[in-house]
Amino acid sequence: xxxxxxxxxxxxxxxxxxxxxxxxxxxxxxxxxxxxxxxxxxxxxxxxxxxxxxxxxxxxxxxxxxxxxxxxxxxxxxxxxxxxxxxxxxxxxxxxxxxxxxxxxxxxxxxxxxxxxxxxxxxxxxxxxxxxxxxxxxxxxxxxxxxxxxxxxxxxxxxxxxxxxxxxxxxxxxxxxxxxxxxxxxxxxxxxxxxxxxxxxxxxxxxxxxxxxxxxxxxxxxxxxxxxxxxxxxxxxxxxxxxxxxxxxxxxxxxxxxxxxxxxxxxxxxxxxxxxxxxxxxxxxxxxxxxxxxxxxxxxxxxxxx
Amino acid sequence: xxxxxxxxxxxxxxxxxxxxxxxxxxxxxxxxxxxxxxxxxxxxxxxxxxxxxxxxxxxxxxxxxxxxxxxxxxxxxxxxxxxxxxxxxxxxxxxxxxxxxxxxxxxxxxxxxxxxxxxxxxxxxxxxxxxxxxxxxxxxxxxxxxxxxxxxxxxxxxxxxxxxxxxxxxxxxxxxxxxxxxxxxxxxxxxxxxxxxxxxxxxxxxxxxxxxxxxxxxxxxxxxxxxxxxxxxxxxxxxxxxxxxxxxxxxxxxxxxxxxxxxxxxxxxxxxxxxxxxxxxxxxxxxxxxxxxxxxxxxxxxxx
Numbered sequence: 001x002x003x004x005x006x007x008x009x010x011x012x013x014x015x016x017x018x019x020x021x022x023x024x025x026x027x028x029x030x031x032x033x034x035x036x037x038x039x040x041x042x043x044x045x046x047x048x049x050x051x052x053x054x055x056x057x058x059x060x061x062x063x064x065x066x067x068x069x070x071x072x073x074x075x076x077x078x079x080x081x082x083x084x085x086x087x088x089x090x091x092x093x094x095x096x097x098x099x100x101x102x103x104x105x106x107x108x109x110x111x112x113x114x115x116x117x118x119x120x121x122x123x124x125x126x127x128x129x130x131x132x133x134x135x136x137x138x139x140x141x142x143x144x145x146x147x148x149x150x151x152x153x154x155x156x157x158x159x160x161x162x163x164x165x166x167x168x169x170x171x172x173x174x175x176x177x178x179x180x181x182x183x184x185x186x187x188x189x190x191x192x193x194x195x196x197x198x199x200x201x202x203x204x205x206x207x208x209x210x211x212x213x214x215x216x217x218x219x220x221x222x223x224x225x226x227x228x229x230x231x232x233x234x235x236x237x238x239x240x241x242x243x244x245x246x247x248x249x250x251x252x253x254x255x256x257x258x259x260x261x262x263x264x265x266x267x268x269x270x271x272x273x274x275x276x277x278x279x280x281x282x283x284x285x286x287x288x289x290x291x292x293x294x295x296x297x298x299x300x301x302x303x304x305x306x
Numbered sequence: 307x308x309x310x311x312x313x314x315x316x317x318x319x320x321x322x323x324x325x326x327x328x329x330x331x332x333x334x335x336x337x338x339x340x341x342x343x344x345x346x347x348x349x350x351x352x353x354x355x356x357x358x359x360x361x362x363x364x365x366x367x368x369x370x371x372x373x374x375x376x377x378x379x380x381x382x383x384x385x386x387x388x389x390x391x392x393x394x395x396x397x398x399x400x401x402x403x404x405x406x407x408x409x410x411x412x413x414x415x416x417x418x419x420x421x422x423x424x425x426x427x428x429x430x431x432x433x434x435x436x437x438x439x440x441x442x443x444x445x446x447x448x449x450x451x452x453x454x455x456x457x458x459x460x461x462x463x464x465x466x467x468x469x470x471x472x473x474x475x476x477x478x479x480x481x482x483x484x485x486x487x488x489x490x491x492x493x494x495x496x497x498x499x500x501x502x503x504x505x506x507x508x509x510x511x512x513x514x515x516x517x518x519x520x521x522x523x524x525x526x527x528x529x530x531x532x533x534x535x536x537x538x539x540x541x542x543x544x545x546x547x548x549x550x551x552x553x554x555x556x557x558x559x560x561x562x563x564x565x566x567x568x569x570x571x572x573x574x575x576x577x578x579x580x581x582x583x584x585x586x587x588x589x590x591x592x593x594x595x596x597x598x599x600x601x602x603x604x605x606x607x608x609x610x
Contacts, residue, residue: 206334
């Protein structure tokens with residue numbers, strides 16, 4: 001092999017190795033930085049609800065509240081976004097006129113191009129006041145149901161998990177939609193034509209061919225959406241109100257902080273390495289969580305691709 | 307999709323579709339259309355909010371030529387020059403680092419990658435694209451600030467953005483390189499041109515228009531990131547050209563800072579500044595996307 005070829009091949013291969021190593025490096029550096037803080041922690045890191053890191057000599061912090069709020073917002077977002085994304089993906093592949101399918105898809109993709117801080121500010125300044133009567137109504141009518149019970153940010157119902165979940169749903173719509181659309185598009189023509197030949201209505205065609213074929217891809221896409229929701233930072237930091245002195249109580253009208261929003265909201269504590277370590281430990285948990293979710297999603301999608 | 311075969315050409319030989327099935331079909335059609343409309347509502351609403359509220363400050367020339375350093379937090383006036391400079395500088399430095407790496411990875415995957423390492427690379431690029439921006443920021447914090455002992459700066463932000471930009475560049479460049487016909491490569495090899503020269507002089511230029519488009523869109527995306535800015539650089543109301551030291555503003559940081567320090571009542575100074583900065587950011591992102599489209603048309607291989 002010529003020298004130029006060898007150098008170039010090594011350069012490109014090296015870049016490949018660099019990217020592979022990068023994920024490992026992220027994990028290693030976060031672990032190294034988190035250890036001193038975890039050693040100094042006087043509370044149980046996994047099960048403690050409080051977060052007190054101001055005094056480096058006397059730190060007691062746990063991720064229980066963060067984990068619960070992260071899960072709650074993500075699940076609310078997913079429950080709203082999954083059926084809507086499915087509808088949009090079906091609309092774009094099966095219903096929209098062929099000439100308009102591409103521009104319509106572009107419109108949905110535009111949602112992904114809006115910076116998340118804009119979604120956050122819109123969510124708290126414009127959307128939350130607009131749906132306030134609606135959330136009040138749900139809160140009052142269904143308060144016997146634990147999820148809709150009066151939460152820790154009442155009586156003002158802005159800045160709740162309810163608001164945050166809806167905004168988050170809008171933010172993860174495009175990723176779930178675009179991947180599901182790709183899968184649905186690949187439904188074999190003979191399946192569809194066969195169903196049509198048997199006299200199936202359009203809905204029956206979808207139910208018997210498109211949905212069974214695309215099911216795995218749709219689930220994978222939804223998991224990718226979940227991964228995005230778990231890691232969303234600034235929109236949630238802007239929207240969610242952090243109540244004083246009360247833990248998250250599994251009401252949608254609670255406020256709170258997710259892993260990501262907690263870190264973003266407390267960057268001013270980073271001047272002290274031990275305190276910063278506590279937030280890095282929380283970031284490490286978030287990294288592992290999103291890694292696992294993305295890993296699962298990619299495995300499902302890759303299996304379907306073969 | 308299925309326009310050609312929606313209905314048989316001749317009258318169906320079998321019975322009419324039952325009412326129950328018709329109702330179900332109509333119901334599904336309504337739901338599917340509705341879900342698309344539901345997605346359009348927030349998009350239009352957000353864009354309307356940004357434009358209607360943001361347009362108030364933008365026509366004043368000092369919005370583009372001044373910073374907020376000389377005006378009080380609740381005083382009308384000043385501009386976002388400091389943040390525009392920060393956003394563009396940090397984005398540019400990020401691109402200078404991320405683009406070569408991303409391109410090399412894409413070339414590796416398309417031209418050289420076989421076996422386990424290629425599979426691992428593809429997988430890790432996917433995983434990297436799912437890493438939350440706050441985690442990327444914490445990693446750079448742990449590496450750059452705690453381990454190396456370097457100060458918080460715009461450059462640290464650029465480094466975090468590199469992590470977020472690489473996977474997008476790799477994906478789009480890979481797609482473009484794969485559609486370059488193999489005939490071109492083979493013709494070049496037949497003339498005795500080495501592989502690396504073939505890639506640099508034949509394959510890359512052929513795919514260039516699409517690659518540049520992908521790069522610019524990736525750049526537009528990372529410019530809107532906020533989390534790395536919070537962790538890795540402080541906000542300054544003054545223009546700072548030095549990316550390696552000192553506090554440096556960026557447009558998302560302006561929005562966050564106004565939110566934290568000013569009244570958020572509609573029509574107040576803080577409210578106008580937030581949406582002014584948001585509209586400025588959206589305009590920059592739209593402009594970059596537009597440039598990407600125009601540029602890729604210009605560079606596209608000429609057809610006779």
